[in-house]
Amino acid sequence: xxxxxxxxxxxxxxxxxxxxxxVDGISFEVAPGESFGLLGPNGAxxxxxxxxxGAVSTRTSGGLQILGLDPDRNGPDIxxxxxxxxxxxxxDTELRVRDNIVVYGRYFGLKHRELGPKADALLEFAQLTDxxxxxxxxxxGGMKRRLxxxxxLVNDPRILLLDEPTTGLDPQARHILWDRLFxxxxxGTTLVLTTHYMDEAEQLADRLVVVDKGAIMAEGAPASLxxxxxxxxxxxxxxxxxxxxxxxxxxxxxxxxxEVLPDRILIYAEDGERELVQLTDAGFAPITxxxxxxxxxxxxxxxxxRTLIE
Amino acid sequence: MSxxxxxxxxxxxxxxxxxxxxxxxxxxxxxxxxxxxxxxVITTAIGTPLAYLFAFGVGLGTLISGNVGPAGPSGQxxxxxxxxxxxxxxxxxxxxSEEWMFGILLGFKWNPYFTGMHxxxxxxxxxxxxxxxxxxxxxxxxxxxxxxxxxxxxxxxxAWGVLTIACGLLCGYAFSPIAAYSASITDDKGQxxxxxxxxxxxxxxxxxxxxxxxxxxxxxxxxxxxSPLWHASELGRQFSYGPTEPIWVTALRVLYLLALAVLxxxxxxxxxxxxxxx
Numbered sequence: 001x002x003x004x005x006x007x008x009x010x011x012x013x014x015x016x017x018x019x020x021x022x023v024d025g026i027s028f029e030v031a032p033g034e035s036f037g038l039l040g041p042n043g044a045x046x047x048x049x050x051x052x053x054g055a056v057s058t059r060t061s062g063g064l065q066i067l068g069l070d071p072d073r074n075g076p077d078i079x080x081x082x083x084x085x086x087x088x089x090x091x092d093t094e095l096r097v098r099d100n101i102v103v104y105g106r107y108f109g110l111k112h113r114e115l116g117p118k119a120d121a122l123l124e125f126a127q128l129t130d131x132x133x134x135x136x137x138x139x140x141g142g143m144k145r146r147l148x149x150x151x152x153l154v155n156d157p158r159i160l161l162l163d164e165p166t167t168g169l170d171p172q173a174r175h176i177l178w179d180r181l182f183x184x185x186x187x188g189t190t191l192v193l194t195t196h197y198m199d200e201a202e203q204l205a206d207r208l209v210v211v212d213k214g215a216i217m218a219e220g221a222p223a224s225l226x227x228x229x230x231x232x233x234x235x236x237x238x239x240x241x242x243x244x245x246x247x248x249x250x251x252x253x254x255x256x257x258x259e260v261l262p263d264r265i266l267i268y269a270e271d272g273e274r275e276l277v278q279l280t281d282a283g284f285a286p287i288t289x290x291x292x293x294x295x296x297x298x299x300x301x302x303x304x305x306r307t308l309i310e
Numbered sequence: 311m312s313x314x315x316x317x318x319x320x321x322x323x324x325x326x327x328x329x330x331x332x333x334x335x336x337x338x339x340x341x342x343x344x345x346x347x348x349x350x351v352i353t354t355a356i357g358t359p360l361a362y363l364f365a366f367g368v369g370l371g372t373l374i375s376g377n378v379g380p381a382g383p384s385g386q387x388x389x390x391x392x393x394x395x396x397x398x399x400x401x402x403x404x405x406x407s408e409e410w411m412f413g414i415l416l417g418f419k420w421n422p423y424f425t426g427m428h429x430x431x432x433x434x435x436x437x438x439x440x441x442x443x444x445x446x447x448x449x450x451x452x453x454x455x456x457x458x459x460x461x462x463x464x465x466x467x468x469a470w471g472v473l474t475i476a477c478g479l480l481c482g483y484a485f486s487p488i489a490a491y492s493a494s495i496t497d498d499k500g501q502x503x504x505x506x507x508x509x510x511x512x513x514x515x516x517x518x519x520x521x522x523x524x525x526x527x528x529x530x531x532x533x534x535x536x537s538p539l540w541h542a543s544e545l546g547r548q549f550s551y552g553p554t555e556p557i558w559v560t561a562l563r564v565l566y567l568l569a570l571a572v573l574x575x576x577x578x579x580x581x582x583x584x585x586x587x588x
Binding site: 005007017032054056057058067068069074075076077078079080081082084086088090091092093094095099103104106107108109155158 | 316317320322324325326327328329331335338342343346347421422423425426427428431432433587
């Protein structure tokens with residue numbers, strides 16, 4: 001058995017705007033049914049990459065194959081099989097909630113009679129059935145996102161592209177959205193998402209690339225990336241912003257590695273609790289302390305020297 | 311040969327219908343959205359001709375007897391008959407300009423649904439063409455209503471006068487280069503208010519609409535010569551009570567208006583393509 005042909009193949013993909021290089025030679029593949037993430041801070045080139053994957057933005061150089069086709073030549077055909085959830089909602093506010101899905105479905109050439117039941121099913125999936133006749137502006141941020149996702153599914157896409165799907169949403173709305181996306185994943189939809197939230201990447205992505213300044217810093221499953229680039233646990237201690245640097249100098253040797261951030265010190269170790277005990281035994285008295293599992297945030301910090309959300 | 315359909319073949323098949331009918335789908339979208347502001351469409355379509363024809367044709371018309379340019383074959387020409395085709399063309403210009411300005415920038419910026427459309431199989435050309443079709447429908451509604459009211463006022467001597475509707479549409483489309491400008495706007499700094507006050511309003515005064523262009527000093531007559539509104543108004547007059555000019559002049563007017571319309575569409579497609587595929 002050969003493995004199924006990848007649905008996305010990017011080779012040395014570059015996008016330049018004048019002198020500015022937004023995407024600087026990235027390469028990756030996405031297999032059918034996979035859930036693939038691009039994790040990186042704002043301005044890393046994730047959205048630009050997504051626009052190229054969405055066959056709307058033309059690449060400056062490099063190779064790109066989506067569903068076996070070149071977006072420069074077969075843009076409309078590729079887009080016919082994609083679902084796109086952009087970072088900025090672009091629902092038509094002059095249309096009612098349900099009409100947004102129907103009108104969108106028409107763009108794919110779907111017939112009116114099949115679109116009626118389809119729109120109802122998608123509203124059900126997005127938990128918006130009772131809002132079918134509402135105006136778009138009456139919806140909350142989370143509902144608008146769910147409607148945008150429902151709209152993106154109207155053509156039963158092979159690949160669903162999600163650009164920062166939960167940015168700006170409150171925790172509850174994020175969890176509802178994750179639940180919906182998880183269901184799609186279970187149904188076998190290929191998901192490609194960008195995020196600067198490491199918890200989102202951990203929740204939704206089977207495999208991800210860490211992107212910074214238009215280039216890929218690391219690639220792998222969330223758990224293996226953490227294993228590779230971080231210790232198992234992290235001890236976070238705060239001594240006050242004016243003392244953190246000074247204290248960090250004196251505890252340099254603690255754990256496997258010490259990182260100083262403006263507001264806290266991170267001590268990477270296999271056993272965070274033990275590090276804390278050693279620290280207090282040595283006479284250090286942090287204002288607050290926290291032991292947690294290492295996350296993708298730590299991987300990013302390790303790889304770039306910066307935090308994801310600045 | 312394998313009967314298995316590859317992802318690529320499936321995509322090409324799925325793209326076939328939108329490639330062919332995309333502009334129509336965009337048009338459908340805009341028509342559906344019109345439901346939200348249908349009462350504005352209906353009341354302005356009926357109210358505007360009533361108000362203008364009454365004020366200019368009946369009110370002002372009683373003061374003006376003659377000096378309204380050459381009459382047609384009948385040898386008689388009232389002010390109402392003179393002014394009506396120009397008012398219809400002006401209405402076409404106004405409703406179209408609204409679409410060329412606000413309709414275009416709405417889709418690119420205020421409610422960026424053009425971006426949403428472009429994420430589907432639709433091409434920038436289809437998105438713009440669909441918008442142009444919709445603007446045509448809005449012009450058609452306004453111009454047909456205008457014509458009906460004109461006829462009710464007894465302002466259309468000739469049966470050919472029905473073609474003033476087409477002149478109104480042509481006039482509106484001839485202003486479509488504005489759409490290309492709107493599509494290029496990224497920062498909304500009140501450009502449309504300036505465009506309205508500095509270009510469109512003066513143009514409607516110096517385009518031989520309310521009085522013949524020939525009554526103006528020669529120094530400002532050139533404004534009328536380049537104005538699509540003057541050509542559309544004169545064209546309407548040819549059908550409504552003319553002919554009052556050689557046929558080749560009429561043909562030139564049609565060509566001029568058509569050329570501007572095609573130019574406006576092509577430029578808008580170009581600007582939109584650049585903006586959407588950036």
